[in-house]
Amino acid sequence: MLNLKKLVKKMALVILVIVGLIVLSVFLFVTNSPQFGGKMTKEQKERYVVSPNYKDGKFVNVNGADVNLGFGDMMKSLKGYFFPLPKTIPEHNISVEAIDSVAIADYVGPTRLIWFGHSTFLLQSATKNILIDPMFGEVPAPNSMLGTSRFSKKLPIEIDQLPSIDAVVFSHDHYDHLDYGSVLLLKDKVNKFITPLGLGVHLTEWGVEQKDIVELDWWNTTNYLGMEFICTPAQHFSGRGISDRGNTLWSSWVINLGNEKIFFSGDSGYGSHFQEIGDKFGPFDFAMMECGQYNELWKAIHMMPEETAQASIDVRAKRMMPIHWGAFKLAMHPWTEPIERVSVKAKELGVDMIAPKIGQPIYLDKPLAINEQWWLKF
Template sequence: MNFYPSFGGNLSKGEQIAYTKSANFKNGKFVNIKDVPKELRFSETLALARKFFFTKVPNGKPLRNIEVEKIDSLSIADYKGNTRLIWFGHSAFLLQINDKNILIDPMFGKVAAPHNWLGGNRFNTEMPIEIEKLPKIDAIIISHDHYDHLDYGSIKRLKEKVNLFYVPLGVGIHLEAWGVERKRIQEMDWWQETKFEELQLVCTPAQHFSGRKFNAGQSTLWSSWVIQSTTESIFFSGDSGYEVHFKEIGDKYGPFDFAMLECGQYNAMWPDIHMFPEETVQAAVDLKANLMMPIHWGAFKLALHDWTDPVHRVINKAEELNVNIITPKIGEEIKLYKKKTPKWWENYN
């Protein structure tokens, strides 16, 4: 853990002292507003891991490789149109807004783990575009330091073409360990706002946890993000359990034109740190989102549910609550208005 690079960096004593200024940092660790999640004993952690790795889940993965929509590098580099996004599966996006290229939680790796031997493979063998073919990236936004959101291999391949990194408190230690200069990293606390040229970025609350190794849990902060231009407002949930912060964010920064909301990798054993699909739709209501998209599904098996359970349940609840929802294919262009999308996942069951 001390020497393998994908584990990332460690907070210094000085950084820990500096973070005591944050209301979210107590007794040497970052915390949620509610006292969750419960800290597991080592034996409980082993039991949970054993259940995850050895429980057979019916339809836990697609029957075959998911085919993605391919993107031409020039179509990204030369794009000057209205705001659009491209989904890379799970929680990774390219956002093109105000002639800027912004990557959100750019996990392009094969496995959401510190080493390829320690996790299951991504459901799609190809990505919509390879990192080397991406144009200059104006900024990367990271929600937290878990392996399915902050990927060592992806950052190493991306870092030379990225101008700025926006991350929650503490996450910069990993980027620095991987060769990103501190001057290109802006760490932010919950409710902190910053101007990125004509865009406003806001680091907003989430109810989750952090850590890339056993002895550094909750050493960095987790967050959601608000991205606003003069005409549009976008929300990205990161990972979060359902709580009152969604309504607080909606009241302060909503309504939102588009909300990317976690919907997958849930279980009754960890209800406070991941939303169930029905809660995902309620979060969209709380945020006053005109259009929502379920994320955090469709790429990795990180829980014990049917891989299509999230999308079926979220669509049913959205129809019940009359919430506009889209479920695009990986690599498909996403515009900020309602567009009926096919049930592409049915081709893989």
């Protein structure tokens, strides 16, 4: 009996040491890894107090939407990671349409967009190059061991082949939208970074000069090179670390090119803000609407596919494209479910919806013929 007690004590001590080492490792990683970005200064906090979206030291959803999961719901959502459902990732690597670097650099045609999967786009208009939520990394996580790899092995064009970028627009600071490695590779070829309030703290931590960053609150506008960028609401949250939730604002974006207007939803649960944006700034020639990485447990922060179709009507989009799918596994639904469900609802509601291949140019001045469900091949 005495030996058994000694053995139990030794085992308990070993377990405590292992747990302690794990906790210490996590602490050192979080506090020392540049992936987590910068910390808001006291001066910044004082500046953000004037924002109606900033309360008690944090940014909030002004409509009072509850975006916090309770412990029970958190456990339910984690269940899928331990007991994964089938078809959450493609059976084969997704092929993409390659883009010639010279064709990109010398482009002078009508306004077009090129999708890189998930929520990343290159917008080209009147010789201007704009990147939207440029996430070119392999895994949307602070460490490659903490996420599933990109569904495609290649990008339509690599970062080092991109021409000079006039502006980069970010919607919020989550890893699948604001990527540390991508910013490091992009920052020396970007003239201006346009972000919601607070997000610039990460960019300056990563070597971007403050003078090259414009931060906006909801409904605020900046004009740059003849283009108008309007920061508009979204129903979501922010945070890259353990204790920085709500330290930066999240948003959708209106991009007014003069003769054409584009809406980018960012990440958002469905809400009345879509109607408000449509009333203020619609109609839109084209809307990129979040559709993917959802769960009924967190629908307050990520729309269900049927809501995506309705939201495109709310913002008064002439044509809509579902985004936030086709690149990463961040939820437990089958990877093709978002496009299948939204396609059914869009047809029912009479929404003009397109679903291009990754890398396929989308021209705003003409319809895009989609004669195949390309995702069925993978």
